[in-house]
Amino acid sequence: MGALVLAQGGTFVPPGADSFFLPPIFGGVTKPMLLVALSVVIIGAYFVVTTRNMQLVPSKGQFAAEQIYDFSRNTARDQIGSKEFKPFIPLIFALFTFVLVNNLFGIIPLVQFPTMAKIGFPIALMLVVYVTYHGIGFKRHGFTGYLKGIMFPPNVPKPIYVLLAPIEFISKFVTNPFALAIRVFAAMFAGHLMLLVFTLGGQYLLVEASAFLKPVSLLGFGFAIVLTFVEALIQVLQAYIFALLSASYIGSALAEEH
Template sequence: MGTLVLAAEEFTPPGAGLFEYPPIFGAVTKPMVLAVLSLIIVAAVFTLGTRKLSIVPSRFQFGLESFYNIPRNTMARDQIGSEDFKRYIPLILGLFSFILVNNIFAIIPVIQFPTLSRIGFPIALALFVYVFYHYAGFKKHGFFGYIKHAALPPGVPVFIAPLIIVIELLQKFLVQPLSLALRVFAAMFAGHLILALTAVGAAFLVSAGSALVIASPVVFAAGIAFTFLEALVQVIQAYVFALLAAVFIGAAISEDH
C-alpha cells in the first residue's frame, strides 16, 4: 500500500504549461508554424484538385467537390440566401478548411497540437469574421440603417424597445464574437488536455510498477476512445464556426431582422 500511495503522489498531471512552446527561431513558435503549414496544405489541396477538372471527375476531384458542397450548400446558401450567398463562399470555405486542418493537427503523430487551443488564433479569426459581417451589413443597409436593422427587431412594443435595443447591440457587437472565439478555443484546449492526460496517465501506470500496471490498458483504451471522440469534436467545431459566420453574415445583410 505504501508503494501505491508513493507512486500516486509522484504523478503530475499535465496542465496549462502543455500549451506553452518556446520560440523555434526568433519569435516564431510551433503554433505559428502550424498555422502557416495549414494554409499551405489547404492551398495545395484545392490547387491540385482543381487543376484538371473534368465532367467525369476522378476520385480526388469527386471528394473535393463533395467537401466543397458542405460550406457552399449547408452553410452559405442555406444561411445567407440563394441571391447573395455566392460571393461569400470563398470566406466560408476558407474558414471551414483552415480551422478543420488546424484542429486535426491535434491527432496527427509528431505534430499533436491543435493550433486553435492558443486563444490568440480563435480571437483573430473571430475578429476577422466580426469586421466582415458588420462591414457587409453597413454596405447593404447604410450606417444608420444597419444600426436600426441590428438593434430593433420589427414589431417590438414601444415600452420595451429601449431594453431590446441594448440587448441586441450587446449581442451583435460583443457577445457574438466572444462566443465564436471561446467556443472553439475551449473545445480544442480541453480535448488536447484530456488526450495528454490519458497518455501521461497510461505511461505513469506502466512505470509505477506493482498493482498499478493492471489499470494501464484501461487508461490506454480510454485514450484511443477519446482520440476518436476528439476527431469528431474537431470536425464539428470547424463546421460550427464556419456555419455561425454564415449565420451572422446572413443576419447582417437580410432585409428582415
C-alpha cells in the same frame, strides 16, 4: 486526474494550461505559428493538386475536394440567401478548411497540437468575420439603418425596447462574435487537455507504477484511443459550426428587415 500517488515513482502531476505554452523553436517562432503556416500550404496544395485535372468520374481526392466545396457553397446559400451568397463562398470555404485542418493537427501523430487551442488564432478569425458582416451591414443599410435594425426589431412593443435595445447591441457587437471564437477554442483546449491527461497518465503508470498497478496503464491508453476518435468528430463539428455561424451572421447583416 488530480495528484496520483503510486507505490513507486512518486506523484503524478497532471498536465494543465502551461502545457499549451510552447517555447519558441527559433527566434520568436513557436510550433503553433509553424502549424498555421503549414495548414495554409496543405490546404492550397491539396486543392490545386486534386482539381488540376478535373474528370467526369472523379478520383477520391477530387471527390473529397468537391464535397468540401459543395458543403461550403450550400452553407453560404442556406444562411445568406440564394440571391447574395456567391461572393461569400470563398470566405466560408476558407474558414471551414482552415479551422478543420488546424483542429485535426491535434490528433495527427508527431504534430499532436490543435492550433485553435491557442486563443489568439480563433480571435483573429473572429475579427475577420466581425469586420465582414458588420461592414456589409453598414454598407447595405447605412450606419443608422443598420443600428436601428439591430436594436429596434419590428413588431415589438415600444416599452420593451428599453431592455431589448442594449441587449441586442451587446449581443451583436460583443457576445456573438466572442462566442464564435471561444467555442472552438474551448473545445480544442479541453479535448487536447483530456488526451494529455490519459496519455501521460497511462505512460506514468506503465513506467513508474509497481508491477501490480502497471496493467492499469492499459485503461489510460484505452481511454486515450477512444477520446481520439471522439475528438476527431468534435474537431470536424467545430469547424462546421464556425463556418455555419459565420455565414449566419453575414446573412443576418444583409437581411432586408433592417
